[in-house]
Amino acid sequence: xxxxxxxxGAGPAGLAAGLYASRARLNTLIIxxxxxxxxxxxxxxxxxxxxxVENATGPSLIARMEEQAKEFGTETILDxxxxxxxxxxxxxxxxxxxxxxxxxxxxATGANPRLIGCPGEKELTxxxxxxxxxxxxxxxxxxxxxxxxxxxxxxxxxxxLTKFARKVTIVHxxxxxxAAKSIQEKAFANDKMAFMWDSVVxxxxxDGIVESMVVKNVKTGELTEIVAHEDDGTFGIFPFIGFVPAxxxxxxxxxMENGYIVTDADMKTNIDGVxxxxxxxxxxxxxxxxxxxxxxxxxxxxxxxxxFLEGTEYGK
Amino acid sequence: MVxxxxxxxxxxxxxxxxxxxxxxxxxxxxxxxxxxxxxxxLAEEYGDKIKFCSLDITKARRLAIGQKVMxxxxxIIYKDGEEVERLAESEATASAVEEMxxxxx
Numbered sequence: 001x002x003x004x005x006x007x008x009g010a011g012p013a014g015l016a017a018g019l020y021a022s023r024a025r026l027n028t029l030i031i032x033x034x035x036x037x038x039x040x041x042x043x044x045x046x047x048x049x050x051x052x053v054e055n056a057t058g059p060s061l062i063a064r065m066e067e068q069a070k071e072f073g074t075e076t077i078l079d080x081x082x083x084x085x086x087x088x089x090x091x092x093x094x095x096x097x098x099x100x101x102x103x104x105x106x107x108a109t110g111a112n113p114r115l116i117g118c119p120g121e122k123e124l125t126x127x128x129x130x131x132x133x134x135x136x137x138x139x140x141x142x143x144x145x146x147x148x149x150x151x152x153x154x155x156x157x158x159x160x161l162t163k164f165a166r167k168v169t170i171v172h173x174x175x176x177x178x179a180a181k182s183i184q185e186k187a188f189a190n191d192k193m194a195f196m197w198d199s200v201v202x203x204x205x206x207d208g209i210v211e212s213m214v215v216k217n218v219k220t221g222e223l224t225e226i227v228a229h230e231d232d233g234t235f236g237i238f239p240f241i242g243f244v245p246a247x248x249x250x251x252x253x254x255x256m257e258n259g260y261i262v263t264d265a266d267m268k269t270n271i272d273g274v275x276x277x278x279x280x281x282x283x284x285x286x287x288x289x290x291x292x293x294x295x296x297x298x299x300x301x302x303x304x305x306x307x308f309l310e311g312t313e314y315g316k
Numbered sequence: 317m318v319x320x321x322x323x324x325x326x327x328x329x330x331x332x333x334x335x336x337x338x339x340x341x342x343x344x345x346x347x348x349x350x351x352x353x354x355x356x357x358l359a360e361e362y363g364d365k366i367k368f369c370s371l372d373i374t375k376a377r378r379l380a381i382g383q384k385v386m387x388x389x390x391x392i393i394y395k396d397g398e399e400v401e402r403l404a405e406s407e408a409t410a411s412a413v414e415e416m417x418x419x420x421x
Binding site for chain 2: 033034035037041042044058059078080096112125126127128129130131132134135136137138139140141208209210234236
């Protein structure tokens with residue numbers, strides 16, 4: 001079967017694209033590698049999505065988006081795409097489980113957390129180093145936690161962690177936070193929060209579990225080793241230092257800038273019939289609200305492209 | 317799958333002979349919940365060769381930390397009570413877990 005639209009990725013961008021495409025009566029398939037949601041499912045509170053209800057969590061918001069898209073006929077399948085051929089009129093996507101064909105493709109693969117890249121980080125992931133506060137906060141009840149980064153995500157996740165941890169220290173490379181002012185105010189008012197300025201993590205150490213971390217002051221060059229309290233034996237490290245776009249699959253095939261896919265205002269890439277939406281594309285604000293907007297635009301443009309094709313030789 | 321807690325962990329995992337798989341999860345861990353049905357399907361298929369268990373870490377936090385688990389999801393295979401391999405956090409995908417299970421089944 002040849003779909004009208006195949007969407008890769010079931011985060012907010014992909015699900016919004018699915019909703020708009022299936023409402024336009026296009027045969028729409030969303031391919032997701034693990035489970036619907038993307039980054040947003042690891043968020044406990046979604047306060048800045050217009051109209052999001054009180055106590056909305058990432059998972060609850062995503063569940064509603066998914067249901068809405070499916071209601072209008074969007075199909076979903078779990079598979080990991082390994083290879084794409086996008087240059088022909090019929091786009092071919094090869095997954096681990098099967099092969100898929102479509103007239104248009106919307107890339108909504110999103111982004112993954114950026115790693116610190118220091119020694120010990122990989123070895124101690126899941127052993128004190130974590131990238132998902134909602135998943136792992138419970139481990140750190142009454143322990144100390146260090147959050148790396150100074151943006152919205154770092155500060156918000158840090159505040160969430162204060163519900164569990166004894167103390168949460170934000171380790172930030174600059175001498176002021178980058179997070180929105182309203183978030184900063186809350187953080188400074190929280191007496192479980194502490195701040196370590198001008199600092200970057202150089203090394204994480206431990207025998208099977210995080211035991212210490214070496215921090216460098218970027219102004220003085222001074223190295224400090226932070227060691228777990230004897231009674232605790234360990235502490236948590238949560239890096240939230242930005243994201244890396246999940247676009248490896250399209251390298252050398254689609255125009256990109258620093259790994260982000262370049263699109264015009266209509267979400268069109270440089271390849272006919274291929275669109276990109278959400279965090280994986282070049283843009284200035286990566287939020288749920290901009291991801292869903294991208295998805296809607298991409299779906300409407302996909303519909304226009306199909307109409308155009310069918311008005312020409314394709315429809316014969 | 318055997319539901320583990322503080323009381324039966326020793327008997328079901330540490331003192332058990334042969335291969336035991338433990339799926340460490342938590343109620344607020346969305347990736348864990350997404351992975352669980354895949355692990356359950358593997359339990360159906362390979363349950364005669366490996367004993368499949370799950371542990372909700374919110375009920376046995378110290379026990380999990382004692383096993384050097386501080387991130388979810390974590391899927392660990394034990395042999396005769398000793399850890400032989402684990403997949404943690406983003407490594408613990410449905411296909412990676414299946415590969416690991418096949419190695420010991």
